[in-house]
Amino acid sequence: MESVRLQSLENEAHKHNQKLSSSETTISGDDQARGSQDVSKRGGWITFPFIMGNLAGLSVAAGGWGANWIVFLITKFHIGSIAATKINNVGFGFVNLFPIAGAIIADTFTGNFTVVSVSSFIALIGMAMLTLIAGIHSLKPSPCEVGSTTSCENPTKLQYLFLYTAMGLTTLGVGGSRFTIATLGADQFDKTDHQGAFFNWFFVVLYVGNAISFIAIVYIQDNIGWGLGFGICLIMVAIGLVLLLLGKPFYRLLKPKGSPFVSIARVLVAAIRKRKVSTKSLESLDYCYGTTGMSKMVQGTPSKSFRFLNRAALKTENDRQSHGSYPKSWNLCTVEEVEDLKTVMKILPLWSTGILLSITIAIVNSMSTVQALTMDRKLGSIKIPAGTLLVFSLMSTAISIFIIDRFLLPMWRKLSGRPLTLLQRIGVGHVINAIGMVVSALIEARRLHLARSEGVTHQPGSVVPMSALWLVVNLVIIGFGEGFQFPGQVALYYQEFPESLKSTSTAMISFLIGLGYYLSAAVMNFVDRTTGWLPNNINEGHVDKVFWLCAVIGVVNFGFYLVCAWLYKYQRDRNADDDIGEQQPT
Incomplete structure (x- = not known):
């Protein structure tokens, strides 16, 4: 399921990238x-x-x-x-x-x-x-004995x-x-x-x-x-x-x-190696621009943010070769390479807010399958497979992306007179995700109530008299939130990442979701060890409290996101946000 979401985001990203640059693919x-x-x-x-x-x-x-x-x-x-x-x-x-x-x-x-x-x-x-x-x-x-729950x-x-x-x-x-x-x-x-x-x-x-x-x-x-x-x-x-x-x-x-990550590593290594260089009059010193960096420039000197990294582009006698040139190496980088790394470092706090959000999504998606196994999955004469329910989240994301780009964003621009910014779009996704966690907790609380009132709590494999289609509600809400959240992030990375990292900026979303799924297992393991909420028979546990925990995480994470968004300054000056309100028909 995540493969489809990620590739849909790839599609969004490339449409956005075409708006930022009219250049064609080079050979x-x-x-x-x-x-x-x-x-x-x-x-x-x-x-x-x-x-x-x-x-x-x-x-x-x-x-x-x-x-x-x-x-x-x-x-x-x-x-x-x-x-x-x-x-x-x-x-x-x-x-x-x-x-x-x-x-x-x-x-x-x-x-x-x-x-x-x-x-x-x-x-x-x-x-x-x-x-x-x-x-x-x-x-x-070997298969378990029929009617036995202990001899597997x-x-x-x-x-x-x-x-x-x-x-x-x-x-x-x-x-x-x-x-x-x-x-x-x-x-x-x-x-x-x-x-x-x-x-x-x-x-x-x-x-x-x-x-x-x-x-x-x-x-x-x-x-x-x-x-x-x-x-x-x-x-x-x-x-x-x-x-x-x-x-x-x-x-x-x-x-x-060649990988741009090598350039990033070179900047870090060079800055560490030159950590003892004095920075008292750093602005008046020579920096490397391009392959030789022979000219001394005042305008365009390295920015003052993360000044420690500026040392990587500082020319010293040890960097000069016998014929007087200053080649790039693991001791000397260009100012452009230093500034590229700084750009990535500035956007990392915003990117990190997606980790906790991905953790909550991973927990709900995976637990939905476990919940469905204990619920009534009959739809007429057909019994819906538990794993099939996740298709509703997938389709919700796909449909919501279409609705957002074709209707909601143009409507917002018409009513407010300005486009919804990338940061605002991502923020809406955070809010909808938190609402989805609350709905998930309420539905699970209802399921547990029915399990206990019908006396099936201690009967593994028993079906709770509640339709599994109730799970579609929270899956659709969470999918709709992803339609705001992740495409907005992809567009932001394509817009803000340096040119050398354009080809890998979309993979940051993949990395984000991967961390979310991996860390969700760690979170569930911690909850399992410290509480009694997650027994193998979930009818005896409190998965609803796990979802409430996810809701709290979502709210706290949204607060952190607001701080990061407030402090963040767009790296590009060109109407960075207008693209969101002007998606072209496909």
């Missing part, structure tokens, strides 16, 4: 050297079916694995519901952390095609192992090893290709309108792939067989990998340009 030095005739033979729409085929395969597989993973751990490996939730959150955390590593590897060493193809192959191995686990009895514990066999160490290896490979494969697929596709086009059309179709394929998983494959897993469900996912990954490889002769493969 690498090698492509330029080969001339326009050779370049015209590669890239373009001929690559579209191959890239989209790979995307569709991975999207179906990721949804079919992730949407029902908690149910698989509980029903087939006899893992407690809370422990399964923690494992699930750690897995999703890694799925959203790996894109950072994939982006760095692609930018620095291998290029996008290699990362996507290798990641797809790793995902194929992971899905193959999951299919074997589901189909071979010796790779999972625990997994062996070997079974755990096989399970976690499969999970690790799947998360690595899906996460490693997360943003590099988008970049690989964008590299095939020169014109920004073609890139925009590509991302629109990219967005559609992601949603269709995940919708198929959340509805059809989850139903197959619950009602026909886990082996068949995982097997379909395996086939889809295999088809996607084959299509990706078949398209290689047509791709425009750009050379890696």
